Amino acid sequence: MTESSISLEILQEVTRIANSTLDLDETLQNIIQVIKNKMHMDACAIYLIDESDGLLHLKASMGLPDDAKRINLKIGQGVTGWVAQQGTSLALSEAMQDPRFVYFPEIEEEKFHSLLSVPILADCPPLGVINVHSVEKRMFQLEEITVLETIAGQVTGCLRNAIQFHQNQMMLKETRILYDISLAVQSTLKLEHGLWVILSAITMGEAGGFNRAMLFTINDKTQCLQGIMGMGPDSQEDAVRIWTELDKKRGSLLDWVIKETQSDLIRNSKFNSFVCGLSYPLNPNDNVLSETVLQKKPFNITHAKEHPLVSQEFIDALGVDTFATVPLIAHEEVLGVILVDNRYDQKRITEENLRFLTRFTVYASWVIENSRLFSKLLDTNRELLSMKEQLVQAERLSALGEMAAEVAHEIKNPLVSIGGFARRLKDKMNTLSKKREDSDELKSAANYSEIISNEVERLERLLKNTLIYSKSGALETEECQINKLIEESLYMFKSGFFEKNINLVTQFEEDLPLLNLDQQKIKQVLINLVYNSLESLSMGGMLKIQTYLEDYAQKQKMVTVRVEDTGGGVPQDIFENIFNPFFTTKHSGTGLGLSICRKIIENHGGSIRVENQIGKGVTVYLHLPLQMGLDYYKN
Amino acid sequence: MKSILVVDDEQNIRFLYKEELEDDGYKVSVAATGEEALQKLDNSIPDLIILDIKMPGMDGIEVMRKIKDEKGDIPIILCSAYGRYKQDFRAWASDAYVVKSADLRELKLTIKEIFNQRIAG
Numbered sequence: 063m064t065e066s067s068i069s070l071e072i073l074q075e076v077t078r079i080a081n082s083t084l085d086l087d088e089t090l091q092n093i094i095q096v097i098k099n100k101m102h103m104d105a106c107a108i109y110l111i112d113e114s115d116g117l118l119h120l121k122a123s124m125g126l127p128d129d130a131k132r133i134n135l136k137i138g139q140g141v142t143g144w145v146a147q148q149g150t151s152l153a154l155s156e157a158m159q160d161p162r163f164v165y166f167p168e169i170e171e172e173k174f175h176s177l178l179s180v181p182i183l184a185d186c187p188p189l190g191v192i193n194v195h196s197v198e199k200r201m202f203q204l205e206e207i208t209v210l211e212t213i214a215g216q217v218t219g220c221l222r223n224a225i226q227f228h229q230n231q232m233m234l235k236e237t238r239i240l241y242d243i244s245l246a247v248q249s250t251l252k253l254e255h256g257l258w259v260i261l262s263a264i265t266m267g268e269a270g271g272f273n274r275a276m277l278f279t280i281n282d283k284t285q286c287l288q289g290i291m292g293m294g295p296d297s298q299e300d301a302v303r304i305w306t307e308l309d310k311k312r313g314s315l316l317d318w319v320i321k322e323t324q325s326d327l328i329r330n331s332k333f334n335s336f337v338c339g340l341s342y343p344l345n346p347n348d349n350v351l352s353e354t355v356l357q358k359k360p361f362n363i364t365h366a367k368e369h370p371l372v373s374q375e376f377i378d379a380l381g382v383d384t385f386a387t388v389p390l391i392a393h394e395e396v397l398g399v400i401l402v403d404n405r406y407d408q409k410r411i412t413e414e415n416l417r418f419l420t421r422f423t424v425y426a427s428w429v430i431e432n433s434r435l436f437s438k439l440l441d442t443n444r445e446l447l448s449m450k451e452q453l454v455q456a457e458r459l460s461a462l463g464e465m466a467a468e469v470a471h472e473i474k475n476p477l478v479s480i481g482g483f484a485r486r487l488k489d490k491m492n493t494l495s496k497k498r499e500d501s502d503e504l505k506s507a508a509n510y511s512e513i514i515s516n517e518v519e520r521l522e523r524l525l526k527n528t529l530i531y532s533k534s535g536a537l538e539t540e541e542c543q544i545n546k547l548i549e550e551s552l553y554m555f556k557s558g559f560f561e562k563n564i565n566l567v568t569q570f571e572e573d574l575p576l577l578n579l580d581q582q583k584i585k586q587v588l589i590n591l592v593y594n595s596l597e598s599l600s601m602g603g604m605l606k607i608q609t610y611l612e613d614y615a616q617k618q619k620m621v622t623v624r625v626e627d628t629g630g631g632v633p634q635d636i637f638e639n640i641f642n643p644f645f646t647t648k649h650s651g652t653g654l655g656l657s658i659c660r661k662i663i664e665n666h667g668g669s670i671r672v673e674n675q676i677g678k679g680v681t682v683y684l685h686l687p688l689q690m691g692l693d694y695y696k697n
Numbered sequence: 698m699k700s701i702l703v704v705d706d707e708q709n710i711r712f713l714y715k716e717e718l719e720d721d722g723y724k725v726s727v728a729a730t731g732e733e734a735l736q737k738l739d740n741s742i743p744d745l746i747i748l749d750i751k752m753p754g755m756d757g758i759e760v761m762r763k764i765k766d767e768k769g770d771i772p773i774i775l776c777s778a779y780g781r782y783k784q785d786f787r788a789w790a791s792d793a794y795v796v797k798s799a800d801l802r803e804l805k806l807t808i809k810e811i812f813n814q815r816i817a818g
Contacts (some may be wrong), residue, residue, distance in 0.1 A: 083700060374699070374737075467779070470779060471779060473777045474779065475707045475710060475778055475797070476709075477799060478710055478778075478797045478798060478799050479707065479709035479710055479797020479799075481798075481800070482710075482713040482717070482799045483709075483713060484799070485799065485800070486713070486716065518799045519800065522720065522798055522799060525779075526796075614762070614787060614790065615761070615762045615765045615774060615787070615790040617765065617788055617789070617790040618787065618789055618790055620786065655734060664785060667786040668786060669785060669787055670787075685786075685787075687786030687789075689786075
């Protein structure tokens, strides 16, 4: 076989290998095997420049001792380094004689005499170097050099493919993890758990892979960045233990993180307590954390000691010289900062890492924002519920009071008649007895009448006292703006209006005079009215609330609150009973608590009026007097 | 002779008031409902009206508003079995408020006071 046909055969073989598989290590190993065997060399090696440290690493070799794998060369160091630096091939029949030669015992280079080293060229700088060694001293043919250079060209292609493939893989992985995280985050509304998932993904996950992560949020009251959660090993030993454990869980890592409920473990970790004890003022040019918030951009700090925004105290607390910070932003508002470092494996934080982290923080922001909104919702619901309970309770009491009043009223009228006529009878008897001689009988009859009228008087006093006693709830009044009170009451229904597609229209007369009201009680009334409207507006519609000042009977000034809905009104038989406390307690929904509303308004000296238009809606008028008039009749 | 219109849904109370007030020298007419009272006012205007609050149909407060709006400022004494309506600001449009009692002295005193005030004013 001629030289050139061998060369051709080698090239064909290498091309086939280069195109056959996507696993780079395997490809390189196969190529080396072909080179070594077909070119009849004693050893062959491929070095590639590692992006992370910029050194030449031995990626694949044949005919070299195992220890050779540990070799990392600087660009320019030794023959291989020189080739990588210059980008030109070098053929040496006596390699060790060459001034560029550096001896590495791991390669046992004393065994070899001749060395051919060709660069794996891409654009610039080269990607690596292919070396072939021969024990026997020999001169390399031009043909051989050309073949190896051509192979190097093939390897460049392989590497490009592999890099492309790696990038695709990374992107796929990134997408998958982001998706998983978003699912996990959506599934929880508990702040702590959500944040825990996020920080886990940053630290333990394959995506972030940072050693430690700390979360700071803005405390509005103190204007400080307060540490609220820290995740990471407490020590080097802890780190090793955790990473060994995590290695076993690879693949289902995220599942594990999400299902994990041992948050006590993290809460009790030394690192978490450490982070929770950190607090930094939110001032411009003060520290890197506040600067992250104020400038809304991430910082990648590589030499903390020289950085103007990092104090020595901060470096000592963290124990690292390299870290990164990323702002947490939701609705264009900064909520806090995440700080990450690689304290235990000292890995450099690349731009890619940081980019990824920035994406993660979006989820963290969502978690915080969601949970904030959710807890607000819970608070509002709780308030509504307790309001409702209070109303029901008050309503029951009011029902009793109402009944007592009703009975008293019914008794009072006959009593007035009985007592009134008994008095008349007594007077008549006394007048008659004076006119007649034989008046003893008439006198005793007058006495009987007096007994009746005295006893009636006693009953009247009893009724009066009972009624005073049964008068419900003393008012705690203070001057206030009714419009503001309405706004506050409406606030609780905000989400309800939105959900039910209710169009809220408010027309408040400005500069209404201040009213003397028991704010809590009037709020109950307003909430009750809006609640009733909301019930009837289950299919959406309009709720209109107006306030205005008007005259009553040309004598009194009053403020009217008008609440109108388009909920279709209530059936006539129900409407007739809306103020009946016994009726309303049995029917939840329509007219709930209107009797107590009336009671409250009446206690304020006001009145309540309801208009019902079947097919259209209900309009309620609350008339409230400008002054409290309990003493009105005394003058 | 001063004339008084008594409006109350309880027949016996109307009767009691009429007897007592006539004894005191007033000319007394009666009405059982707010509607009847308003009708009566179309024919003649009394010097004073005693108005029960709780009545079926139009209540006393509403009747009062109609009277004050339509018939002018006729003195009105609101009367009720208990003091509940005393705090209702609408009741303040009346000239006096008296809680019903078998003892009519307070009512009679109030009537006198109103007449004296009107004469003085």
